[in-house]
Amino acid sequence: MSGPTLYVALVAFGVVVGVTSGLLGVGGGTLVVPFLTLAVGLSQHAAEATSLLVILPTAIAGSLALRRRGVGNLGLALRFGVVGAVGSVLGALLALALSGSTLRAAFAVFVGLVGLRIAYDGLRRESVHP
Amino acid sequence: MQATAETSLRVRLRRSLVLDPKLLAIGFGGGVLSGLLGVGGGIVMVPLLVLWAGYAQREAHAVSLGAIIPISLAGIAIYGVAGEVRWWQALGLAAGSVVGARIGAGILARIDERLLKVVFGAFLVGVAALLGAH
Numbered sequence: 001m002s003g004p005t006l007y008v009a010l011v012a013f014g015v016v017v018g019v020t021s022g023l024l025g026v027g028g029g030t031l032v033v034p035f036l037t038l039a040v041g042l043s044q045h046a047a048e049a050t051s052l053l054v055i056l057p058t059a060i061a062g063s064l065a066l067r068r069r070g071v072g073n074l075g076l077a078l079r080f081g082v083v084g085a086v087g088s089v090l091g092a093l094l095a096l097a098l099s100g101s102t103l104r105a106a107f108a109v110f111v112g113l114v115g116l117r118i119a120y121d122g123l124r125r126e127s128v129h130p
Numbered sequence: 131m132q133a134t135a136e137t138s139l140r141v142r143l144r145r146s147l148v149l150d151p152k153l154l155a156i157g158f159g160g161g162v163l164s165g166l167l168g169v170g171g172g173i174v175m176v177p178l179l180v181l182w183a184g185y186a187q188r189e190a191h192a193v194s195l196g197a198i199i200p201i202s203l204a205g206i207a208i209y210g211v212a213g214e215v216r217w218w219q220a221l222g223l224a225a226g227s228v229v230g231a232r233i234g235a236g237i238l239a240r241i242d243e244r245l246l247k248v249v250f251g252a253f254l255v256g257v258a259a260l261l262g263a264h
Contacts, residue, residue: 014239019237029169031221045155046216048168049209052202053220054227055170059198062231066192071220077196080133080157084171084197085204092208095166102177107167118242 006040018058029055030111037104044104048095152183165205170198211257 013035029051036047065111067074097104156178160171170241172194209215 004197006219008189010219013227014223014226015230016226018227018232020230024137028227029164029167030173033168036219040219041211042216042219044215045209045212045214049206049212050216050220050223051168051215052164052205052209053215053217054223055198056202057224058227058231059170059195061203061228062234063192063196063199065232065236066195072189072192074195078200080153080193081197081200083154083157084161084164084175086200087158087163087210088162088165088171088201088204090241091162091165091167092205093165094162095168096208096212096214103166105185110163110167111169111173 009039014054015055018061033107044100044107048103048107084124093104150183156183160194160197161201161204164198164201165208170194170251171201172198 013031017086020028020031029048032051032054033044033047036042036050037044040047042050063072063074063077067071098106134135156175159178160175163169163174164171167217175194176187176190176199179193181186185193206215
């Protein structure tokens with residue numbers, strides 16, 4: 001993909017990512033990173049870096065929408081996130097020290113394992129408490 | 131009943147930010163994974179807040195989404211200095227995602243908590259399948 005086609009695809013895919021992240025409370029990186037590597041052709045590092053820049057405005061918009069509806073407490077969430085920001089700096093530095101293929105393998109394994117576990121848990125709880 | 135539960139939850143969160151090593155660990159761990167893998171960190175913080183720290187699913191989603199703001203800012207700063215951020219492509223995706231997030235959050239405020247769990251699980255299964263297919 002290139003030129004106008006690429007940007008139409010990026011915006012359209014962004015809408016899908018936004019709905020998912022606003023609905024589920026995740027930033028959408030699990031969708032954005034595979035899209036940027038597989039469909040757009042970015043390196044794993046560039047895809048992850050770009051993904052974080054997509055996640056930021058999405059999280060801001062989603063948090064403001066929740067705040068207007070009285071769900072959660074944004075101030076407390078931001079304080080919680082400051083602890084996370086320290087970890088994020090270390091994580092990004094670690095990623096930059098790894099090769100692209102190693103990082104991509106780590107990404108695939110992590111998301112696959114977490115996905116299987118949480119999906120199983122969700123289905124199990126639903127059937128235990130109908 | 132709902133308001134009381136929510137108030138006590140907030141008091142618990144406020145105190146535990148200082149005292150509870152569980153929440154500090156979840157925030158730090160979510161941050162490391164966010165910076166390492168380019169995800170928001172919600173994918174690990176939400177399950178841990180629910181399954182380990184005992185928060186309600188909806189509250190965990192809201193706390194996680196807010197926490198992603200400073201977490202992603204820190205990661206962008208590091209990757210930005212390294213020259214890895216593709217600003218224009220991020221802008222295209224972000225333009226769509228801001229619109230989509232409002233739609234998703236509107237659904238979240240009204241959605242049944244058990245249904246949310248199933249949707250969350252289905253979402254993660256979809257991601258796993260997507261990665262497995264390649």
